[in-house]
Amino acid sequence: MTIAAPQMKPWIEAMHAYVPGKSSAGAPVVAKLSSNENPWGPSPKAIAAMQAVIAEGHRYPDPASTSLREALGDKYGVNPAHIICGTGSDEILHMIASAFAGPGDEIIHVRHGFAVYEGATRRVGATPVVVPDVDYTGDINAILAAVTPATRVIYIANPNNPTGTLLPAADIRRLIAGVPSDVVLVLDCAYAEFVEVDYEDGLALAQSLPNLIVTRTFSKIHGLAAQRIGWAVAALPIIAALDRVRGPFNVTTTGQAAAVASLADDTHLDMVRRETIRLRAFLEGEIVALGNAGLRAIPSACNFILIEFPESGPVTAAGANKWLLDHGIICRYLAVQNMPRCLRISIGTETETRTVAAALRDYVEGAA
Numbered sequence: 001m002t003i004a005a006p007q008m009k010p011w012i013e014a015m016h017a018y019v020p021g022k023s024s025a026g027a028p029v030v031a032k033l034s035s036n037e038n039p040w041g042p043s044p045k046a047i048a049a050m051q052a053v054i055a056e057g058h059r060y061p062d063p064a065s066t067s068l069r070e071a072l073g074d075k076y077g078v079n080p081a082h083i084i085c086g087t088g089s090d091e092i093l094h095m096i097a098s099a100f101a102g103p104g105d106e107i108i109h110v111r112h113g114f115a116v117y118e119g120a121t122r123r124v125g126a127t128p129v130v131v132p133d134v135d136y137t138g139d140i141n142a143i144l145a146a147v148t149p150a151t152r153v154i155y156i157a158n159p160n161n162p163t164g165t166l167l168p169a170a171d172i173r174r175l176i177a178g179v180p181s182d183v184v185l186v187l188d189c190a191y192a193e194f195v196e197v198d199y200e201d202g203l204a205l206a207q208s209l210p211n212l213i214v215t216r217t218f219s220k221i222h223g224l225a226a227q228r229i230g231w232a233v234a235a236l237p238i239i240a241a242l243d244r245v246r247g248p249f250n251v252t253t254t255g256q257a258a259a260v261a262s263l264a265d266d267t268h269l270d271m272v273r274r275e276t277i278r279l280r281a282f283l284e285g286e287i288v289a290l291g292n293a294g295l296r297a298i299p300s301a302c303n304f305i306l307i308e309f310p311e312s313g314p315v316t317a318a319g320a321n322k323w324l325l326d327h328g329i330i331c332r333y334l335a336v337q338n339m340p341r342c343l344r345i346s347i348g349t350e351t352e353t354r355t356v357a358a359a360l361r362d363y364v365e366g367a368a
């Protein structure tokens with residue numbers, strides 16, 4: 001007699017566990033540039049604020065993240081009632097799918113989009129609808145054309161990860177205007193702070209429209225990825241729906257304290273932004289200089305650059321990835337996301353960025 005084992009739901013069986021950026025290499029690690037982390041770390045003020053609350057570790061955190069929502073409201077000119085905080089913006093992206101979609105419903109994302117969107121879609125039994133992009137950039141017309149009566153949610157990151165590409169403000173406004181008002185449009189702005197020009201951050205519109213949710217994170221420019229803090233702005237009925245599905249104590253006390261302190265440290269944030277943009281331009285120039293070997297830097301508005309390699313040898317993305325790993329440099333090889341020609345390199349410190357640029361040049365010169 002066979003003994004029946006618990007069966008996972010078929011839509012869970014269709015999922016893959018999230019494959020994170022690597023954190024070990026074939027040599028002692030000299031640069032970890034695989035997860036778009038801020039290499040300068042949190043603001044010293046955020047570190048002090050976390051230390052100051054550690055002894056309160058036996059108390060549950062403020063379930064409403066009140067002081068954090070007030071600080072965000074002050075900084076961004078948003079009514080705190082329209083703000084919700086999450087265990088990273090990942091939790092918020094998942095909450096949105098749980099609150100608004102289920103089996104039989106469709107959720108749209110772009111082909112080279114953030115991997116969490118597919119996971120959030122499948123977890124609730126909804127069907128992912130993947131829209132083609134144009135040269136690694138989202139295609140507004142194609143997204144709008146993919147909307148059907150079954151569409152419940154559209155996820156789009158601007159600028160986008162893993163491509164780094166930015167949709168101009170006019171395109172984002174056209175998307176917002178074109179989506180039916182009963183379909184939730186999620187504008188994921190995890191990299192907003194690294195954009196220099198022509199940006200629609202959606203924050204004002206998210207307060208006034210019934211169906212726009214803007215998500216932001218403390219994991220990138222604030223350097224607080226380990227604390228898991230994200231936030232979103234939306235209409236009050238959407239906030240009320242998300243409040244039903246979120247974990248009651250979802251942002252830790254240290255996370256809330258760190259985030260409030262970090263928001264007030266413009267000196268640190270300006271330094272991170274300036275250095276990231278400067279080193280991004282440097283790395284882009286280094287990749288452009290390898291253009292004869294077939295490398296192409298996709299123009300980036302984020303704290304990373306996507307490199308497209310030739311389809312076949314002698315110089316390939318797989319070859320470069322192996323070379324870099326053998327030299328202790330960890331980047332993100334995107335074969336797992338159906339981009340076998342692409343390597344994504346996060347912007348590190350000046351030393352790390354120069355090290356990866358030099359190693360890439362050595363690889364190309366040795367292979368060509």
Ligand SMILES: *Cc1c(COP(=O)(O)O)cnc(C)c1O
Nearest residue numbers: 088089090114161190217219230
């Ligand atoms: C890094 C990233 C996030 C942030 O995730 P957290 O859960 O807040 O750490 C969200 N969206 C995109 C597109 C990202 O790249």
